[in-house]
Amino acid sequence: MKDNLRTFAILLLGGLAVWFFLGRNTQRPTPSLRNVAPPPTETARPAEQTFHLRSPLTAARSGFDAEVTTRSGGLRSVRLNGAQFVMREAPADPRTGVRGSDHRMNLASTWNEDLLSLRTELTVKRGEDSLVPQYQDFTGRQVSDHEVELTWQGSEVEVVRSYRSDRPFVMDVETRVTNRGAPINVEARMPVYQWVLREDENGKFFQRPWQVAEGICKHGTELFREGRDKLLERRPEDALPGGAAFVALDNTYFELAVVPRGNAEARCRLFAEDRVASPGQDPLGSVYGASLGWARASLGTGESQTYQARVYLGPKEPETLAAATEDRRLTETVNLGFFSFIARQLLRFLRFLHSIVGNWGAAIMLLTLCIRVALLPLLAKSMKSMAMMSKLKPELDEINKRLADNQEAKTLATMELYRKHGVNPLSGCFPQLAQLPIWWALYTTLQTSVELFHAPFVLWWHDLSAPDPYYVLPLVLGAIMFLQQKLMPPQGMDPVQAKMMTYFFPIFLTGISLFLPSGLALYMLVNSVLGVLQQWYTKKQMDQYKSGTGTGGGEAIQVKALTGDDRG
Helix, strand or coil: CHHHHHHHHHHHHHHHHHHHHCHHHCCCCCCCCCCCCCCCCHHHCCCCCEEEEECCCCCCCCEEEEEEECECCCEEEEEEECHHHECCCCCECCCCCCECCCCECECCCCCCHHHCCCCCEEEEEECCEECCCCCCECEEEEEECCEEEEEEECCCEEEEEEEECCCCCEEEEEEEEEECCCCEEEEEEEEEEEEEEHHHHHCECCECCCCCCEEEEEECCEEEEECHHHHCCCCCCCECCCCEEEEEEECCCEEEEEEEECCCCEEEEEEEEEECCCCCCCCCEEEEEEEEEEEEEEECCCCEEEEEEEEEEEECCHHHHHHHCCCCHHHHHCCCCCCHHHHHHHHHHHHHHHHHHCCHHHHHHHHHHHHHHHCHHHHHHHHHHHHHHHHHHHHHHHHHHHCCCCHHHHHHHHHHHHHHHCCCCCCCHHHHHHHHHHHHHHHHHHHHCHHHCCCCCCCCCCCCCCCCCCCHHHHHHHHHHHHHHHHCCCCCCCHHHHHHHHHHHHHHHHHHHCCCCHHHHHHHHHHHHHHHHHHHHHHHHHHHHHCCCCCHHHHHHHHHHHHCCCCC
């Protein structure tokens, strides 16, 4: 049964790996480019101005430096502060390929005016006449380091936008539309956009790039999450039903989210568009869009309508996301998988260990060790079952040989042997199965933790979120796994199957870990080393148990040493 479970675990791991790294990011045939109409020619417009907005710094959190442009009130850049978000190479301008001098992570990845995050999207009409143009040129005022105000003045309509930041990675955006003439109808949307190059989306073999984006919307009581292929099927004007709690674009480590505030009900929209590279046009990649849309409002003469939203622009740290809003709603965007409750506790404990040792690699090693120790009671039960089954192996072999041609009699004789000695053949599997949720939750935690982004360990491991540049961790892991298979070779298999398990499993895991983040490979290596020590101890105890007399106090002493109890 134990070997069947091991075979099943390998097949399950292989299937999950293929699904996780390949199935979730299937490349689609590249469609024709649907160009968005460009804004009016630059010569007909006032010169662009940008105003700076800085989110406050705290002892625990950094924040961002944002640039708000007078062109439709969008974001030209959102640079994250802090050593963790400094890139080794300055980000290149996607239009020209030229690298700038600012090495900070920039969350504003689009440049066309119609695709700037937080741009002013207003439809103001009186009958069929539009009173606000698609592209507006605001006048700006730098109120303070943490506040910017923009104003657009039409013949009968005034639009005032304010941007304020009073906490790390958070921006409050307010748009006030005032009618100076006859009654009008107003509709408003607040979008965020993300541009991802196709080469960054596709990644390499088993490596799922952290840049792969998803669209998220909490509408009504349902959390809606879709990847590129699904979003490509949606139209930008299609709104999801129900009032929106938030809308967001995210990848593995970062997030752009918009949360409606005030009494007006908003709905969310999600979409994506493929762009084809050609001279003078967008590079090959995908544009992701998410927006809040407010219902149409009718304004009489002198009346105003205000649209309020809180915007989060930063890393997917659960504590920072929780602090962004009073009801902690943005924490729902962190996807920790099916065993998310366990994963959250492991992440808290990992942070606690990091606060003690000050190194994320060392914290991962300590966390793996602590989990191994915590699971020792389950290990003891499994060890006892393995020892008892090993003790009965000669009698089981005799039954299999004597009753090889009578399956029913062989089954009855085997069950009688188990009953006589009080052995449950499944008892060794249950402890192993009980550990799977914990190990899977730990795997998910390390796969998605922004704390590991650019986090150094030792020597050449400068980024625990990137693969080992010299493949040392994967190769050592393969050697340890091979030793583990040799130490406890599969039982009950024919020689061909046993040989395949001995060699295939280490090679398979080594191949996967070549492309995994170093933090994950480190966890797998430490876990395997502890597993070898554990199996060495198990084998030693089993050898002592099998060499006993099988009667009286000798057997009781051996079982007590094995399980830690007095039941014998």
